[in-house]
Amino acid sequence: MAIDDKTKSELREIAARYPEARSGLLPMLHLVQSVEGRVTSEGIELCAEILGITAAEVSGVATFYTMYKRRPVGDYHVGVCTNTLCAVMGGDAIFERLKGHLDVGNDETTEDGKITLEHVECNAACDYAPVVMVNWEFMDNQTPESATQLVDDLRAGKEVQSTRGPKICTWREAERVLAGFPDGRADDGPAAGPASLVGLEIAREQGWTAPEANNA
């Protein structure tokens, strides 16, 4: 598949955001993934050409960061946190259940091309453990049952809502946002999930506040 002119001009647009064009490489590779479904050789060569660096230099970057995939990713990337806290709270059990249910191993995609399953490292939502990410949206407080239902719903094309965000978009659509092209969904979802607010709620109940400002 050839990368079209619109994408080429968007890649240049990314590079132009920065005082030095090469700074655009990470978001440019996100855009390549949004168009190609993975980091392709053509994408690598195009980035190299635009930035005036070698394809080897671009490859070196593409292979360093775990979000860049060289094999096709499904419509929904399902990341199960199996770092210690989530693992202990149930992430290991969720990951095992999903591997069996989907009949795939780590970093593999279901035959229908819908789901790519991967165990991920800490995603900064430990107060919602165990956490599953779908296309990098939070699915908080999961169980093996809820996670199984989640992937079944995704495969069946049902609408799935992030527990702290919008309706789940496709992996390619997500990658486009990461490249710096907003999708207009910033206003979806709540400001904060329940765990983010527990301390604030106690402070309100108790009448606890920060001190009054002591200057004019």
Added chain:
Amino acid sequence: MPDTLTPVLTDNWGDDRAWTLASYAARGGYSALDKAFAMDPDAIIAAVKDSGLRGRGGAGFPTGMKWGFIPQDNPKPKYLVVNADESEPGTCKDIPLMMASPHTLVEGVIISSYAIRANKAFIYIRGEVLHVIRRVQNAVREAYDAGHLGKNIHGSGYDLDVVVHAGAGAYICGEETALLEGLEGRRGQPRLRPPFPAVAGLYASPTVINNVESIASVPSIIGNGASWFSSMGTEKSKGYGIFSLSGHVKKPGQYEAPLGITLRTLIDLAGGMREGHELKFWTPGGSSTPILTAEHLDVPLDFEGVGAAGSMLGTRALQIFDDTTCVVRAVLRWTEFYKHESCGKCTPCREGTWWLVQTLAALEKGQGSEADLDLLLDQCDNILGRSFCALADGAVSPISSSIQYFRDEYVAHLTHGGCPFDHTASTLFAAEGANA
């Protein structure tokens, strides 16, 4: 004496559409900006110094002092880079902050950039948090539209552009020089220092790199005064901070309090430990900070107190594990994380974390002998302080501290011929029998 909890950064998180400019402005947002523009940039640096604010990303370096290191006679452009690569296991404060109130961060970015005389700032957010990136992108756009960013902000004559930059999955990019490499479009491997970023950072120009929570604290310091900030906290650890409780407590979540609060108080606020279980071990500030136990419940959670207890305050990422949790399993998993995230630049870390996993994995399976514990500690000795950056120091923290407190549990794996724990018992759904 300030109240037990002091919501400042979290104060608006429950507001309707808290992430929007309208909501933020309705409670006085961006008013600190005008106060800042009426001040000389050096006076802002002085105020942040006077406040006693220390870096909230883990290391605790005084923020105002860091800003003061920027050589203002250097003709190159100055840059502010916000480290929003929150990835330290257990750490989960910057992500909810940016999701709920991204404008607090943006206002902090503007004041901080003005103070160090930067006209370009970058917010480097880890890529794996899509909705947070949407919210920050949106806040920056709203700030431009309202004239808080761009040319001649608020008629001050000061110009600032902000770029929101998504990372692509690399724990090491939380290390500030590795982050700069990522931001320059390279593999995220740490740089040799000196030169420090203050002198030669992004594009070899003077650069300040600060954590999200540090920068987000700046508007409140400028708005309310340095002495207001320093009226909270302890002698050398001033102000408030977000304490993130996760794991086996009844109400995990975010608790914003003056530095110096204890875990005993925090667990009380969180409704206590899970029913029928006791605290076994915890991390004060993420997996890179040596674990502590129930004997440390009354340690003041400030930089000095936790240091004196043999650990580090880190990011106040309090991961709480009860008596159902196998410490060997927990430590092995962290060690696998460090091995996976080692950038490969230096030998002690690249090879050392690999060996740590081999040795620990065998012990967890009950293979080997007690002498392997000494081997493990010897490996730690050959890594700690011998690596290029702090990642490998972090890798040995859980190992050496867990052997210090739970040597018997390692030995029990050997005598038992494997892990003596039922891992199902420590899950969230154990009580409900959901996994039976």
